[in-house]
Amino acid sequence: MVDHADVIVIGSGALGSATAFYLATRGARNVILVEKHDIASQTSPRAAGMVSCVRSTDLMTQLVRRAVERIQHFTEETGQPLDWVHSGSLKVARRSQDIAVIERDLDRGRRLGLDVESVSPQEAHRLNPFLEPDGVVAVMRVGDDMYFNPAQVAAGFARAATTRGATLLAHTTVTRILIERGAVTGVDTDKGPIRAPVVVDAAGAWTRQVAEASGIRIPLVPTMQQLFITQPLPGARADLPMVRIMDAAVYMRPCDDGFLWGVYEEDPRFFDMSALGERFEIKDMALDSAVLWRYANDVNRQLPILLTTPVREHRGGIPTMTADGHHIVGPAPAARGFFFASGCNVAGLSISPALGEALAAWVLDGAPPMDLTPMSPARFASTSWSENELRQQARWQYRHFYGAA
Numbered sequence: 522m523v524d525h526a527d528v529i530v531i532g533s534g535a536l537g538s539a540t541a542f543y544l545a546t547r548g549a550r551n552v553i554l555v556e557k558h559d560i561a562s563q564t565s566p567r568a569a570g571m572v573s574c575v576r577s578t579d580l581m582t583q584l585v586r587r588a589v590e591r592i593q594h595f596t597e598e599t600g601q602p603l604d605w606v607h608s609g610s611l612k613v614a615r616r617s618q619d620i621a622v623i624e625r626d627l628d629r630g631r632r633l634g635l636d637v638e639s640v641s642p643q644e645a646h647r648l649n650p651f652l653e654p655d656g657v658v659a660v661m662r663v664g665d666d667m668y669f670n671p672a673q674v675a676a677g678f679a680r681a682a683t684t685r686g687a688t689l690l691a692h693t694t695v696t697r698i699l700i701e702r703g704a705v706t707g708v709d710t711d712k713g714p715i716r717a718p719v720v721v722d723a724a725g726a727w728t729r730q731v732a733e734a735s736g737i738r739i740p741l742v743p744t745m746q747q748l749f750i751t752q753p754l755p756g757a758r759a760d761l762p763m764v765r766i767m768d769a770a771v772y773m774r775p776c777d778d779g780f781l782w783g784v785y786e787e788d789p790r791f792f793d794m795s796a797l798g799e800r801f802e803i804k805d806m807a808l809d810s811a812v813l814w815r816y817a818n819d820v821n822r823q824l825p826i827l828l829t830t831p832v833r834e835h836r837g838g839i840p841t842m843t844a845d846g847h848h849i850v851g852p853a854p855a856a857r858g859f860f861f862a863s864g865c866n867v868a869g870l871s872i873s874p875a876l877g878e879a880l881a882a883w884v885l886d887g888a889p890p891m892d893l894t895p896m897s898p899a900r901f902a903s904t905s906w907s908e909n910e911l912r913q914q915a916r917w918q919y920r921h922f923y924g925a926a
């Protein structure tokens with residue numbers, strides 16, 4: 522067992538593996554990626570793999586654009602496979618109050634040089650014949666949007682990190698962050714301590730548990746998200762634009778000659794990871810198909826195939842929500858050398874190449890390559906939420922993922 526490192530990254534999901542890869546690529550010599558389960562096996566491979574370029578802030582839009590470049594050059598850069606499809610997307614409003622949101626998105630998209638346009642409900646139906654125009658009042662087409670195979674990203678980054686010299690320690694659990702006189706000195710694991718001056722907490726749903734074991738509080742809420750993949754159906758071409766229905770917060774994209782679809786429901790299930798026990802893995806989580814069927818009914822006029830096409834896969838994971846809907850990336854004020862890469866807000870996979878790259882630069886250069894203040898853990902220093910308030914805010918952020926009014 523190795524006993525020292527320059528940087529320890531906890532968690533080999535998309536955020537941890539991307540950070541480890543860019544650290545190693547930037548020349549950090551002794552990077553250790555510690556993973557308590559199989560490599561890249563928890564929430565990341567269960568995602569939808571959709572990339573949405575028009576985001577609610579300029580910063581997120583710029584980061585996602587950077588991530589898109591990285592995804593398109595993933596194989597070139599990492600030597601690992603990644604299947605992706607540049608399908609574009611259709612963001613659909615069914616209520617008059619959401620038209621203004623679409624107009625704001627169009628303005629931001631145009632200002633930032635994205636391929637966006639307003640299309641009529643009939644044109645949207647022509648672009649994706651599985652979207653019916655009934656009840657649709659406005660549609661934004663985003664040409665830049667894409668999707669990819671979610672199972673390949675974290676695993677690819679983790680493998681590529683080792684080819685650049687990083688060490689992977691699977692089936693090793695970090696039990697505590699070691700802190701002396703306000704600075705990180707390493708971690709304790711179930712296989713012994715590892716000394717290091719820098720530790721990155723990218724433990725996904727367990728981020729909070731890992732930090733809190735050493736008295737560092739971080740306000741994020743592990744939140745269930747699940748999806749269905751349908752059986753193949755005639756005409757479900759891989760290049761059909763993805764569909765997002767704003768007020769219902771339902772998404773759908775092509776997948777293996779059928780469709781993959783899911784929802785950001787009104788009342789998501791939250792988790793206290795400590796209560797689930799040491800051995801819990803995401804695959805053990807009980808899924809709830811009733812949630813998905815409820816929203817299939819809600820969007821039946823626009824996406825009737827969701828109710829009529831048999832399901833061949835039901836899966837879910839536990840991303841983390843924050844109170845303000847921004848990720849949590851950067852140094853923790855509580856301990857020098859301790860960084861977070863978490864608070865993914867159900868959008869951590871698609872943005873992981875850009876965040877991993879930025880965080881690696883932050884660790885090595887002492888500053889991020891762009892202003893990441895809105896994501897900094899320091900923003901919580903002067904705020905204290907009760908668990909109830911935090912969950913209420915997180916619920917609102919989750920349900921309003923597509924910015925519906």
Ligand SMILES: Cc1cc2nc3c(=O)[nH]c(=O)nc-3n(C[C@H](O)[C@H](O)[C@H](O)COP(=O)(O)OP(=O)(O)OC[C@H]3O[C@@H](n4cnc5c(N)ncnc54)[C@H](O)[C@@H]3O)c2cc1C
Binds near residue numbers: 533567693726869
């Ligand atoms: C159904 C669904 C659909 C989604 N769709 C999208 C989408 O379309 N686009 C998008 O961008 N995002 C999407 N997401 C969100 C995306 O999956 C997450 O943002 C992303 O996977 C988060 O990655 P992570 O690295 O934080 O977490 P994880 O992948 O869970 O990785 C964290 C790792 O840390 C390890 N770990 C935890 N504790 C310890 C410890 N003490 N010691 C060592 N290791 C530890 C865990 O075992 C785990 O492997 C979706 C999620 C779900 C569930």
